Amino acid sequence: MDGAYPLADLAIPDPPLSDDDSDTFNNERELWQMLVNGTVAQVQGQQVVEFDGDLMLTVLNSISGRVSAVDITVENVELKVIEDDGSSCPKNRQCKKRVLCLQPVFIRDDNGMNASGSSFAVFQAAANDVWARCCVEFEWQAPVFVDSTAFQIIENMDQESGLAELAMLGDEVDQDGDNDCIEIFFVEQMNKANGDAHASGDGICRSGGAKHSKVWVSDAAIDDCDPDASRVCAHEIGHVMGLKHESGCVMTPGGNPPNCPTNNPDMVSLEQCKALRNPLLKEKDPVEDCCKTPNCESGGS
Numbered sequence: 001m002d003g004a005y006p007l008a009d010l011a012i013p014d015p016p017l018s019d020d021d022s023d024t025f026n027n028e029r030e031l032w033q034m035l036v037n038g039t040v041a042q043v044q045g046q047q048v049v050e051f052d053g054d055l056m057l058t059v060l061n062s063i064s065g066r067v068s069a070v071d072i073t074v075e076n077v078e079l080k081v082i083e084d085d086g087s088s089c090p091k092n093r094q095c096k097k098r099v100l101c102l103q104p105v106f107i108r109d110d111n112g113m114n115a116s117g118s119s120f121a122v123f124q125a126a127a128n129d130v131w132a133r134c135c136v137e138f139e140w141q142a143p144v145f146v147d148s149t150a151f152q153i154i155e156n157m158d159q160e161s162g163l164a165e166l167a168m169l170g171d172e173v174d175q176d177g178d179n180d181c182i183e184i185f186f187v188e189q190m191n192k193a194n195g196d197a198h199a200s201g202d203g204i205c206r207s208g209g210a211k212h213s214k215v216w217v218s219d220a221a222i223d224d225c226d227p228d229a230s231r232v233c234a235h236e237i238g239h240v241m242g243l244k245h246e247s248g249c250v251m252t253p254g255g256n257p258p259n260c261p262t263n264n265p266d267m268v269s270l271e272q273c274k275a276l277r278n279p280l281l282k283e284k285d286p287v288e289d290c291c292k293t294p295n296c297e298s299g300g301s
């Protein structure tokens with residue numbers, strides 16, 4: 001019956017309750033009875049409910065004992081439907097949307113053919129979904145290319161020579177780390193010295209939390225393991241934004257070569273959302289309000 005009073009006000013703003021209103025003492029009891037039909041409609045882009053029917057108001061004056069009644073016909077009365085405008089967002093989740101520029105780098109052979117990046121679309125979609133929960137939006141740039149057959153497959157990832165090779169590949173784009181974008185290098189495969197694939201859980205991040213942070217991921221994660229590995233890149237981007245490993249959420253660690261990487265849960269915690277940091281993580285311009293929607297409790301380490 002919440003609608004009764006505004007409805008009556010709209011139908012008949014000042015109903016004649018009594019012919020003897022000589023005081024302002026509230027000594028009347030009201031009984032509302034309504035028989036109305038509501039129809040939901042769109043009026044000028046605004047959702048409204050149109051009511052038609054009858055309202056009966058009966059008033060008992062407890063001093064005089066007089067009973068007054070008024071019958072109100074409701075015709076085409078519109079009540080606007082108030083839509084959720086986001087103000088239901090709990091205070092500790094309200095924030096301004098932030099953006100981070102990401103630069104995909106694909107590796108081609110020495111002749112500029114056979115580009116890597118078969119995992120790109122899957123990794124990209126998963127990363128967008130996960131970090132939108134923390135109100136982070138990625139500005140994915142058009143891919144750039146490194147033409148070097150040697151970098152297509154990284155060997156010896158569990159040895160210094162493999163990591164040195166990764167670093168050399170990293171230096172192929174924005175060596176000084178000042179292009180205000182985080183590079184994500186897509187290699188075809190990352191192997192251990194014994195030939196096992198899926199080294200480092202098919203993803204690795206350097207200098208997490210820093211402006212010059214870089215990420216390397218392996219197409220093999222998706223080519224061999226999809227969809228279990230779809231969040232490897234989202235996990236590495238979590239490191240880029242300064243997060244450490246944490247079991248239970250997307251920052252669950254690793255994988256064990258030659259097995260496919262851990263299927264990182266599609267989840268982030270409020271604590272993780274609040275902890276994100278990187279000098280390149282900037283407030284969106286123009287400013288956009290956002291409600292964080294974390295779906296994970298912070299767990300162990």
Ligand SMILES: [Zn+2]
Pocket residue numbers: 235236239245252253254
């Ligand atoms: Zn990790």
